Structures are given as C-alpha cells and as structure tokens.
Amino acid sequence: MSDHIVRSYDEDLNSLKTMLAQMGGLVEQQLDDAIDALSRRDTALADRVIQNDEKVDALEHQIEEKAILTIAKRQPVARDLREIMVAIRVSSDLERIGDLAKNTAKRTHAMSEALPRKLMTGVIRMGRLAQEELKNILDAYARTDAVKALDVWRADEDLDALYNSIFRELLTYMMEDPRNISLCTHLLFGAKNMERIGDHATNIAENIHYLVHGKPLAEGRPKRDNTSMYRLESNLPAED
Amino acid sequence: MNAPATFKAIVTPASPRIMAERQPKIVARDVDVFYGDKHAIKKLSIDIPDRAVSAFIGPSGCGKSTFLRAINRMNDTIPSCRVAGNITVDGRDIYDRDIDVVQLRANVGMVFQKPNPFPKSIFENVAYGPRIHGLAGNKTDLEEIVVSSLKKAGLFEEVKDRLQHPGTGLSGGQQQRLCIARAIAVNPEVILMDEPCSALDPIATARIEELIDELRQNYCIVIVTHSMQQAARVSQLTAFFHLGTLVEFGDTDEVFTAPQEKRTQDYITGRFG
Numbered sequence: 001m002s003d004h005i006v007r008s009y010d011e012d013l014n015s016l017k018t019m020l021a022q023m024g025g026l027v028e029q030q031l032d033d034a035i036d037a038l039s040r041r042d043t044a045l046a047d048r049v050i051q052n053d054e055k056v057d058a059l060e061h062q063i064e065e066k067a068i069l070t071i072a073k074r075q076p077v078a079r080d081l082r083e084i085m086v087a088i089r090v091s092s093d094l095e096r097i098g099d100l101a102k103n104t105a106k107r108t109h110a111m112s113e114a115l116p117r118k119l120m121t122g123v124i125r126m127g128r129l130a131q132e133e134l135k136n137i138l139d140a141y142a143r144t145d146a147v148k149a150l151d152v153w154r155a156d157e158d159l160d161a162l163y164n165s166i167f168r169e170l171l172t173y174m175m176e177d178p179r180n181i182s183l184c185t186h187l188l189f190g191a192k193n194m195e196r197i198g199d200h201a202t203n204i205a206e207n208i209h210y211l212v213h214g215k216p217l218a219e220g221r222p223k224r225d226n227t228s229m230y231r232l233e234s235n236l237p238a239e240d
Numbered sequence: 241m242n243a244p245a246t247f248k249a250i251v252t253p254a255s256p257r258i259m260a261e262r263q264p265k266i267v268a269r270d271v272d273v274f275y276g277d278k279h280a281i282k283k284l285s286i287d288i289p290d291r292a293v294s295a296f297i298g299p300s301g302c303g304k305s306t307f308l309r310a311i312n313r314m315n316d317t318i319p320s321c322r323v324a325g326n327i328t329v330d331g332r333d334i335y336d337r338d339i340d341v342v343q344l345r346a347n348v349g350m351v352f353q354k355p356n357p358f359p360k361s362i363f364e365n366v367a368y369g370p371r372i373h374g375l376a377g378n379k380t381d382l383e384e385i386v387v388s389s390l391k392k393a394g395l396f397e398e399v400k401d402r403l404q405h406p407g408t409g410l411s412g413g414q415q416q417r418l419c420i421a422r423a424i425a426v427n428p429e430v431i432l433m434d435e436p437c438s439a440l441d442p443i444a445t446a447r448i449e450e451l452i453d454e455l456r457q458n459y460c461i462v463i464v465t466h467s468m469q470q471a472a473r474v475s476q477l478t479a480f481f482h483l484g485t486l487v488e489f490g491d492t493d494e495v496f497t498a499p500q501e502k503r504t505q506d507y508i509t510g511r512f513g
Contacts, residue, residue, distance in 0.1 A: 003509050003511055004509065005510050005511065005512070006510060009510065058291055076495060076501055076509070077472065077496045077497070077509060078496060078504075078505050078506050078508055079498075079505055079509060080509045081496075081497065082497070082498070115432055118431065147484065201425050213498075214497060214498025215498060
C-alpha cells in the first residue's frame with residue numbers, strides 16, 4: 001500500500017518498515033550467534049551477543065519514536081493505523097526475542113567442558129527450529145503475507161512438542177545423577193527461551209493477520225507445552 | 241483519479257450493528273437526485289437510526305450534501321432539481337403531496353456551514369420559530385422555550401445577561417450554537433448539519449462536538465463533514481459517498497479501523513480525493 005496524496009506520509013511508513021527489517025535482521029543474527037556460542041561453548045561470541053543486545057533495544061526505541069511521531073502528525077486511520085500499531089507490537093516482540101537470545105548466550109559461561117554432548121543436542125535442535133520460525137515470520141511480515149504467517153503460527157506446535165520431550169529428558173538426567181542438576185537447569189532455561197521465542201513468533205503472526213484482515217485471529221492456537229502440569233512423585237514421608 | 245467503469249454500489253442498505261438494536265428514523269429507498277441533466281444521487285438506499293449521530297463523508301461533489309438536503313426538501317428551492325425515489329421520516333413519506341414543507345423543516349431542522357443568525361436579538365433568533373409555529377401560548381411559555389433551547393445548545397450561561405443584544409455580535413462558535421438553539425426551539429426530531437464546524441476554530445469546534453454528543457441522546461443527527469477526524473470523533477455511524485452512490489455505511493468504529501470497501505479505505509487514508 002502506497003500512494004498517499006501526501007508523499008511524505010508514504011516516506012514515514014516506509015522508514016518504519018525499513019527499521020523493522022533492520023531490527024529483524026539483527027535479532028536473527030543475535031539468535032544465530034547465541035545458539036552457535038552455546039553449541040561451541042564459545043564464550044567470546046556469547047559476550048558479543050550480550051553486548052549487541054543494546055543495539056536491538058536502541059532500534060526498538062527508534063521504531064517507537066517514529067511510530068508515535070507518525071501518529072501525532074498524520075492521524076492515521078484504517079490500514080495505515082493498523083500498520084503502525086503492528087509495527088510497534090512487532091518491534092516489542094523482536095526486542096523480547098533479543099532478550100531471550102542474550103539470556104541464552106549468558107548461559108554459555110555455565111556450560112562446563114565436561115558436559116555430555118548428547119545433553120546439548122536437544123536444546124540446539126530447538127534453537128534451530130526457533131530460528132527457522134523467526135526467519136519465516138520475518139519473511140511473512142516483510143511481504144505482509146497472512147497465509148504464510150498462519151503457517152508459522154501453526155508450526156509453533158512442533159517447537160512446543162520438542163520442548164515437552166526435552167523437558168522430560170532433562171528431568172531424567174537430573175534424577176539419574178544429582179551432579180547434572182546445575183547444568184541441566186541451565187539447559188532447561190535455554191530450551192524454555194527457545195520455546196518463548198516461538199511464542200513471540202506466533203504473536204507476530206497474529207499481528208500480521210490483524211494487519212491484513214483488520215480483525216484478530218479467531219482460532220485458538222493448539223498449545224502443546226504442557227510442562228507446567230508435570231510433577232515428580234515425592235517419596236518423602238507424609239506430614240501430619 | 242480515474243472513475244471505475246463498474247462501481248460497486250450498495251443497492252440494499254448495509255446494516256451496521258447499531259441498526260440491529262433500533263428502528264430506523266429515516267429510511268431512503270432508491271433515491272435519485274438530478275440537477276438538470278446532472279445525476280447527483282444514484283439509486284441511494286439507507287436506513288438512519290434515531291438517537292445517534294450518522295456522519296456522511298466523501299470527496300467534494302460526491303452527493304453527500306445533496307442527499308442531506310433531500311431529507312428536509314431543501315432542494316425544492318433549486319428550480320432545476322428533481323428528486324425521485326422514496327424518503328420517509330418515522331414512516332411518513334416526506335415527498336407526499338400533503339406534506340407541509342414548513343412543518344417538515346421544523347421537524348427536520350438544519351444547521352449550515354456558516355452560522356447564519358437573523359439580524360435580530362439573541363432572544364428573537366430563538367423565539368422566532370416557536371412563535372410562527374404557535375408553540376408558545378404566552379410570553380412566559382416563549383421565554384421558557386428560549387431559555388431551555390439556549391441551555392440545550394450550551395449557550396445560555398454565556399449570553400444570559402445580554403439576550404437583547406444582536407445575535408450577529410456573538411463569536412462564530414457562539415453564533416453556530418445560537419443556530420443550533422434556533423433549530424432545537426421548534427422541537428425537531430431530526431437535526432441535519434452541513435459542515436457545522438468548518439468555519440470555526442478548534443476550541444469552538446470542540447464545543448460544538450461536545451454539544452452534538454449531548455444532543456444525540458434526544459435527536460437523530462446527520463452530519464456532513466469534510467473532517468474525517470470529526471466524523472470519527474462525533475458519529476456512531478459513518479456513510480461514505482462517492483460519485484453519487486453510497487459506497488459503505490457502517491459502525492464508525494469499524495469504518496475507521498477496518499473498512500469493508502477498498503474505496504473507503506483509499507479515501508479515509510488520504511489516497512484519493
């Protein structure tokens with residue numbers, strides 16, 4: 001959508017889009033680096049991710065400022081208004097994804113060399129899946145493709161399912177040998193981070209749907225993360 | 241811009257959500273208006289609810305003012321103008337032979353773009369209508385009508401000490417409120433407003449908008465405005481006119497966030513005019 005009678009209005013909207021594309025690219029890179037750092041236990045790379053998070057935050061502020069200024073100047077309505085609102089929301093989801101990447105990178109420091117390789121694979125696999133989801137949703141956003149956005153929204157189920165199985169797997173390791181608990185907890189948080197990234201991607205998907213159709217997505221998303229229901233049987237004597 | 245060869249007109253009136261809850265006050269069916277050879281309104285149908293503000297928007301020459309003026313037969317004063325089709329107010333055909341046009345225009349009052357008070361006192365401006373329509377039995381009744389009309393128009397407090405001063409001495413915004421008081425004084429059911437704020441500053445505009453919002457509790461209000469923001473602010477329903485047809489009529493909340501028709505979208509977002 002372009003061709004406002006006032007051309008500078010188009011420029012305002014376009015520059016918002018450009019900033020979001022830039023932010024999306026940066027966040028993708030951050031996530032890629034965070035996963036690499038974790039899998040290679042590369043603490044230097046992890047530190048770089050931690051530092052670069054500032055850039056993500058700065059971009060979010062710029063986008064917000066531009067959006068607010070555009071609202072103040074143009075009093076946008078209909079699709080223009082939705083475009084700006086969605087830009088604000090997407091930038092905040094991207095900022096959160098950036099934080100989760102940073103948090104994952106931080107945990108690289110806690111990974112000892114002794115960590116069994118196989119413990120790591122599941123989390124890395126989740127990371128790659130989250131990365132793909134992020135890439136696809138940024139694509140869908142750049143092209144304002146509500147169909148593709150819906151695909152991503154549905155695909156998040158896979159990430160949830162994987163999180164479930166990793167959760168159980170890590171619990172098993174912890175039960176096997178209590179010395180694993182500290183490491184496994186870090187990995188569990190890492191896995192949770194990836195699962196959260198998937199959730200932010202679905203938020204973006206819902207916003208693309210709203211941008212295109214002007215109403216919220218009606219379907220309820222199939223949610224497969226049911227780790228909050230898990231419990232270990234306690235064998236402590238009952239108190240009375 | 242290029243006019244499309246086939247233009248989607250709404251033949252059966254769209255029904256905004258608000259219409260589900262109430263009876264239509266004004267019903268128009270297949271209305272055509274001609275100025276000589278010019279076909280200004282084409283087969284227009286719409287249901288307008290009572291006790292709500294309906295805004296007509298659209299580019300210049302789209303027919304919105306023409307249609308507004310058809311609702312109280314203001315177009316009768318233009319010799320070349322011809323109206324076909326059916327318009328009813330409360331179920332009564334206003335183009336019926338037996339209709340008293342003077343009574344109709346009291347019942348369906350109008351406020352214009354430029355405030356046009358009579359060159360008389362503030363009191364007389366408001367008293368004139370009730371007097372000629374015989375609405376007041378005596379002087380006390382008349383005074384009561386004038387005061388209550390000025391109060392409803394939100395002007396009384398500002399003018400109560402100078403009711404005998406000329407109406408033309410008021411500020412633009414006050415004059416417009418005086419004209420609204422004058423319209424209210426004859427107990428109308430419908431108030432038509434043709435760009436009532438376009439000659440006013442933002443503060444006077446805000447006062448009129450506040451007044452419109454109060455008046456909608458008791459009247460059916462139809463407002464033509466070039467300010468899209470004003471339509472969004474004051475109305476519950478918005479009708480978008482283009483090339484003499486009604487393109488979209490819906491709940492204002494929806495028209496300004498997610499309009500159904502691309503043409504509405506293009507107009508309200510400033511993509512053609």
